[in-house]
Amino acid sequence: MTTILIMFAGVLAGATVFPRGLKKWNGWLQLGMTGLLIFTMGVSLGSRPGFLEELGAIGLKSLIFAVLPILASVALVYPVSRRFLERPDEKEGGED
Numbered sequence: 001m002t003t004i005l006i007m008f009a010g011v012l013a014g015a016t017v018f019p020r021g022l023k024k025w026n027g028w029l030q031l032g033m034t035g036l037l038i039f040t041m042g043v044s045l046g047s048r049p050g051f052l053e054e055l056g057a058i059g060l061k062s063l064i065f066a067v068l069p070i071l072a073s074v075a076l077v078y079p080v081s082r083r084f085l086e087r088p089d090e091k092e093g094g095e096d
Contacts, residue, residue, distance in 0.1 A: 010030075010033065014026055014030070045058075
């Protein structure tokens with residue numbers, strides 16, 4: 001929960017505090033902080049007792065938590081994009 005609150009505070013700061021002229025630096029700062037977040041998550045996982053024994057189960061759960069949202073996104077976005085986005089050959093009537 002603390003991580004989510006910190007990320008939310010960062011979004012608010014980026015949207016309100018950073019001037020548009022510093023957008024490039026804000027992007028680099030976000031990239032660095034994301035790397036730091038991933039590193040600290042790895043440290044907290046690696047310091048758990050019995051982590052290596054749980055790695056197989058954790059890996060499977062992680063795979064499921066990654067694949068299911070990907071499949072759901074494709075299943076939702078594909079029909080919507082086919083319905084609402086124009087194809088390049090349809091922009092000018094489709095006939096030459």
